Amino acid sequence: MRTTLLTWSLLLSVAVMLALPSISRAQLTTEDIASRDNMESHVAGYTGHVHDAAYDYRRYCVGCHGEMGDGNGEVAQWLEPPMWPKPRDFQLGIFKCRSTPTGTLPTDDDLFDTIARGLDRSAMPIWNQFTKYQRANLVAYVKHFSPRFVSEKPGTPIVIPPEPEVTPERIKNGREVFARVQCWKCHGVQGMANGPSASTLTDDLGYKIVPFNFTDGTRPKCGDTDRDIYRIFMTGLDGTPMPSFADNIKPDEAWDLVFYLRTFMQQKSKAKEVAKTLSLKPVSANP
Amino acid sequence: MKNRINVGAVVSALVLVCCGALLLSQKVNAAGEGKITGTVKFEGTPPHMRGIDMSKDPWCVKANANTPQHLQTTEVGAGGGLEYVAVYIDGWSGPANVETSTPVFDQKNCMYVPHVMAVDPGQTFKVMTSDQTAHNIHPEPNPMVNIPWNQSQPPGAPPIEKSWKNPEMIPVQCNIHPWMHGWHVVVKGPVAVTDENGKYTIENVPPGSYTVKAWHEPDTTETTKVTVAAGQAATADFSFKK
Structure with missing residues (x-):
């Protein structure tokens, strides 16, 4: 009697173990x-x-x-x-x-x-x-x-305020934001993807990944309109080292940062025109 | 060396605060709860903990000028005690959130303090930065269990309040400072993390028989059984080897 009980409990525990979903990364079944x-x-x-x-x-x-x-x-x-x-x-x-x-x-x-x-x-x-x-x-x-x-339900899209007029003050303030939140750690002080941390970045799967180079004429990964650029740094690119800055950049300042980033890019923009009159120096990499 | 003492001081201060909180809370629930205490040892010669080259960020170098940091993956103290081992009760069926505190995960001198933070599923914790250099806090749970996220914390950034939904050992990293690695240990019920001597005490354990698990990064677990009597301390020691 006792042996039967033991056998049954053993069988049961094995069954329970098999039924538990294996916690490996994904790898779901076709079913x-x-x-x-x-x-x-x-x-x-x-x-x-x-x-x-x-x-x-x-x-x-x-x-x-x-x-x-x-x-x-x-x-x-x-x-x-x-x-x-x-x-x-x-x-x-x-x-x-x-x-x-x-x-x-x-x-x-x-x-x-x-x-x-x-x-x-x-x-x-x-x-x-x-x-x-x-x-x-x-x-x-x-x-x-x-x-x-x-x-899960999708997240609630972030609110992007209407794009303001580009002014010299906004571009200068965008430069301050770029320095304060230290975008240059990866993207470099001139947006050339050569910041001190650029060479060691990996994505969530462990593969090497490089930061966006603003100066080489390529397009940002998630779109190249001003709104797209705003969205990229305010939501982060999940699965990559690019974090969300939503807690650290106010919506209005975010537009200033977009305008400053535009000054690095080859693509023509109002911000680039306005910046020509400003002779901005790159931010300092030594806080 | 000084920094190790600092970390020790922070940990002991935390333990003191927790003890205080527990003493207060025990007045409320007079259930005669016991505790589980013990030591976790490392058997054999511990692996060398490499020093960290922080030259990528001059601020980090300066912050640690007098006390160079080293890896914390196998931190063995004098006497063979293993630090940063999370000890918890397997299959806990009591209340989900026994801790009423809000654990803090700090980015300090370009390291995570504590290196291992234990929380309950659903328990709120704070991620803060004490540093004058930008960090990004990037936990990488299995997306099938918990949801990964990645947020920046530049100097002076306000703390981020978060919680994890399900039990999991979650590695946390900073991509800007690739040496920064820590763990969020999400387990149900009472839990403790070993100090620099490998000692731990799990408070607030109701009388009964338990399976106790000790986890050490990245994925080693030891198990033992223990019986806690009302108001008494039961002992459960563990040893790890690599």
């Missing part, structure tokens, strides 16, 4: 992913469905992003960071380009925009040949890889 086949997106006036994106995903995305959305597609092994960043692991639900605060899920609009915009300095091209309907479906498809899109 788990398939259980979210009814995921929807609501964007650009469309309702996107997973099954309507299956063809496009397999045709255009699977090579890098993989059957399971874990970024382990056939081609992924040939992408070598930092020159070619590895594809996202969609299962983790972590995205660089968001309108939402750090540590929150992006909105459908954010994913929709990223697909069309592509990611500069990566293997992710501009996918603007898709119709909006196709993109809406792909957003649903991307979301269905991660259980987080079931258990």
Whole structure:
């Protein structure tokens, strides 16, 4: 009798151990992913469905992003960071380009925009040949890889006040903000991606990553409008060393910083014109 | 050396404050709770803890000019005591938030103080900076368990209040200063972290039999069983080897 009890309790404990989900990074099963086949997106006036994106995903995305959305597609092994960043692991639900605060899920609009915009300095091209309907479906498809899109709601997008007029005072103040929050630690005092910490940066997966070089004519990863630049440093690029500065830069000052950053860039801008009259010196790297 | 004493002083001050808080709180719950106490030892020759080259940031070099910092991954004190081991009760079924304090995770002299901070799931903690150089605080939990985030803390930045949802041992790093590594130990129920002599005391443990776990970074765990009698201190010692 006692032996039977012992055997049963042993069997039971083994069963319990097997039933416990293994806490490794993601690596979900096909069944788990398939259980979210009814995921929807609501964007650009469309309702996107997973099954309507299956063809496009397999045709255009699977090579890098993989059957399971874990970024382990056939081609992924040939992408070598930092020159070619590895594809996202969609299962983790972590995205660089968001309108939402750090540590929150992006909105459908954010994913929709990223697909069309592509990611500069990566293997992710501009996918603007898709119709909006196709993109809406792909957003649903991307979301269905991660259980987080079931258990969590997207973050509330940050509020961006209307863009003020560029003035010399604003550019000068932007320079002060750049010095105070020490953007130069990574981006360098002249925005050339050569700050003291630039050489040791790694992303959350442990791959080498380089800060954005404002001066080489390339585009910021999450868009190159003034609003995009504002959004990048106020939300942070999750999964990378770029933190959110939302707690340390006031909304109005944030615009000043955008204008100052513009003065580093090759692209023509009002801020660059105004800055010509100011003969600004780079900030000091010795606080 | 002086800095080690400083860290020791901070830890002992914290322990004192906690003891005070516990004494006060024990007046409220007169359940005759006991405690678990013991020592965690490191067996064998401890690995060499490399000094940290902070030349990337002159401010950090200056802040540690008299007392160069070293890695804290295996901090063995005189007598073989292992510091920064989190000791907690496995499968705790009592109230979720026994601590009523708000633990503080400070960025001080370009190091994390404490190196290991224990919190309950849902318990609020503060991340603050005492430094005149910018940090970014970047915990990297498994996104399937807790949600990662990454925030800047330039000089004079206000403290950030946060909490973790689920139990997990979460590595924390600063990307600006790649040597800065710390841990948020998120466990349910009473928990203690060993001091520089490897000693710990888990307060507020109701009488009963428990499985006690000791965790040391990055992922080593030792387990033992212990029975706590009302108002008494039970002993649970551990040893780690690498």
